[in-house]
Amino acid sequence: MNAHPCPTEAAALAARVARAADIPSLERLLSSPEGQELAGLFGRSRLASALRQVLEDMRGQVLAGEMQLAHLSVTNLLAQARCHIDAQEKPRLRIVYNLTGTVLHTNLGRALLPDEAVQAVVRAMTAPANLEFNLETGRRGDRDDLVEDLLRELTGAEAATVVNNNAAAVLLMLNTLANRKEAIVSRGELVEIGGAFRIPDIMHRAGARLVEIGTTNRTHPADYEDAIRPRTALLMKVHCSNYAITGFTRSVGLPQIAQIARQHGLPTAVDLGSGTLVDLTQWGLPREDTVRETVEAGADIVTFSGDKLLGGPQAGLIVGNAELIRKIKKNPLKRALRVGKLTLAALEPVLALYRSPELLADRLTTLRLLTRPQAQMRAQAERLQPFLQRALGDNYAVESTAMFSQIGSGALPIDQLPSYGLCVQYAGPGRSGRSLHKLEARLRNLPRPVIGRISQDALWLDLRCLEENDEPAFTAQLQANTP
Numbered sequence: 001m002n003a004h005p006c007p008t009e010a011a012a013l014a015a016r017v018a019r020a021a022d023i024p025s026l027e028r029l030l031s032s033p034e035g036q037e038l039a040g041l042f043g044r045s046r047l048a049s050a051l052r053q054v055l056e057d058m059r060g061q062v063l064a065g066e067m068q069l070a071h072l073s074v075t076n077l078l079a080q081a082r083c084h085i086d087a088q089e090k091p092r093l094r095i096v097y098n099l100t101g102t103v104l105h106t107n108l109g110r111a112l113l114p115d116e117a118v119q120a121v122v123r124a125m126t127a128p129a130n131l132e133f134n135l136e137t138g139r140r141g142d143r144d145d146l147v148e149d150l151l152r153e154l155t156g157a158e159a160a161t162v163v164n165n166n167a168a169a170v171l172l173m174l175n176t177l178a179n180r181k182e183a184i185v186s187r188g189e190l191v192e193i194g195g196a197f198r199i200p201d202i203m204h205r206a207g208a209r210l211v212e213i214g215t216t217n218r219t220h221p222a223d224y225e226d227a228i229r230p231r232t233a234l235l236m237k238v239h240c241s242n243y244a245i246t247g248f249t250r251s252v253g254l255p256q257i258a259q260i261a262r263q264h265g266l267p268t269a270v271d272l273g274s275g276t277l278v279d280l281t282q283w284g285l286p287r288e289d290t291v292r293e294t295v296e297a298g299a300d301i302v303t304f305s306g307d308k309l310l311g312g313p314q315a316g317l318i319v320g321n322a323e324l325i326r327k328i329k330k331n332p333l334k335r336a337l338r339v340g341k342l343t344l345a346a347l348e349p350v351l352a353l354y355r356s357p358e359l360l361a362d363r364l365t366t367l368r369l370l371t372r373p374q375a376q377m378r379a380q381a382e383r384l385q386p387f388l389q390r391a392l393g394d395n396y397a398v399e400s401t402a403m404f405s406q407i408g409s410g411a412l413p414i415d416q417l418p419s420y421g422l423c424v425q426y427a428g429p430g431r432s433g434r435s436l437h438k439l440e441a442r443l444r445n446l447p448r449p450v451i452g453r454i455s456q457d458a459l460w461l462d463l464r465c466l467e468e469n470d471e472p473a474f475t476a477q478l479q480a481n482t483p
């Protein structure tokens with residue numbers, strides 16, 4: 001509970017109606033003992049501006065004869081100013097419980113960093129670091145050097161560079177290699193990712209002319225061959241991140257595209273989207289081409305995200321042929337799109353975890369969440385069910401039940417992971433739909449918002465992303481607040 005409850009009108013004990021002359025001066029409020037105490041906490045100028053706001057809000061009501069004198073006490077006015085300040089203090093970026101079932105949820109910040117990365121970020125934030133300083137020579141260094149060796153080792157590529165996100169990686173790659181030239185892409189791969197990333201638009205902004213080939217469902221090797229002209233700069237393959245084309249389909253595999261490109265002396269670029277560094281089937285997850293496989297299949301440039309399946313910070317990784325990477329790094333846009341030191345600080349330890357693949361499912365948060373045993377989530381659901389049922393009361397029926405999670409962020413869009421969680425149905429009078437939406441909003445308004453999803457006349461809370469060490473705080477919140 002807030003120690004300084006906002007005074008409400010009901011709290012006022014009306015003695016008489018206030019007049020303008022009753023409004024205390026700012027000076028009197030600031031120099032009162034309570035005012036001085038608050039000024040010590042927040043600074044005099046900030047308190048003064050909050051008080052000015054309070055007085056201004058009051059003046060109109062006083063002039064209209066709508067204000068009781070008791071409202072104008074020093075204590076009351078200062079308490080109102082404190083409310084203004086408290087409202088400002090609340091951070092806009094708040095942590096939430098992601099019970100949506102989507103592990104890499106773009107709107108909830110995608111990958112969670114493992115502890116090694118968090119510690120590295122804290123160190124880099126609070127002390128100077130050799131971001132662009134070569135400690136061997138004492139000369140200026142290159143920030144990409146911090147992770148390039150690791151990226152080469154993990155992907156088999158000759159060279160690597162890092163930018164702010166994968167959209168930036170694609171933009172920079174296309175602008176460097178295909179500006180004022182043509183880039184060939186299959187119509188089946190002209191993807192739009194959430195948040196307004198569309199391959200044709202990026203292509204345009206990069207200065208490249210998109211040459212679409214084939215049809216939505218079928219593209220053949222001859223389509224690539226026939227589209228190659230003197231102005232062709234590259235052949236591009238884009239991962240169909242958030243959709244699947246099934247039925248009567250045909251697409252050309254990367255080895256074949258790369259072979260056609262090579263015969264014409266052209267590079268092949270692949271936007272891998274999520275981009276995983278390890279074979280996910282070893283953990284029973286759906287298959288996804290790794291970056292190494294993509295390089296081996298003949299891609300000269302591969303771009304992928306840092307905060308999707310990789311499980312690291314937001315970043316765009318570009319790996320591939322040394323000469324092409326050199327050109328990309330020389331593009332002035334690289335300077336505009338480069339990553340900050342906090343990103344690099346987080347990225348290095350995340351990549352380093354991949355040196356021990358057997359330990360990855362335990363240490364890399366994203367993979368740990370994706371591979372949580374269903375039995376573990378089931379036991380958790382059974383433990384949490386009574387807490388939620390008690391908190392919601394008799395108008396709702398809470399059941400622990402099996403459900404399906406998604407990886408999210410355009411990784412393996414149609415595959416679902418067997419999960420477990422809580423399903424809430426409305427059991428009271430009146431319409432269920434509105435009551436469920438109200439409940440969803442109430443959970444979303446808890447001190448640490450709980451984000452679930454409504455589907456099939458129920459609110460689903462998938463427990464995959466509620467790790468066991470989050471559980472005490474989760475139940476404590478349910479006990480302390482009636483959502």
Ligand SMILES: *Cc1c(COP(=O)(O)O)cnc(C)c1O
Nearest residue numbers: 165166167239241273274305410
């Ligand atoms: C996600 C995705 C992007 C954008 O990556 P960001 O890191 O979010 O900028 C680009 N291309 C594909 C195929 C993707 O899946």
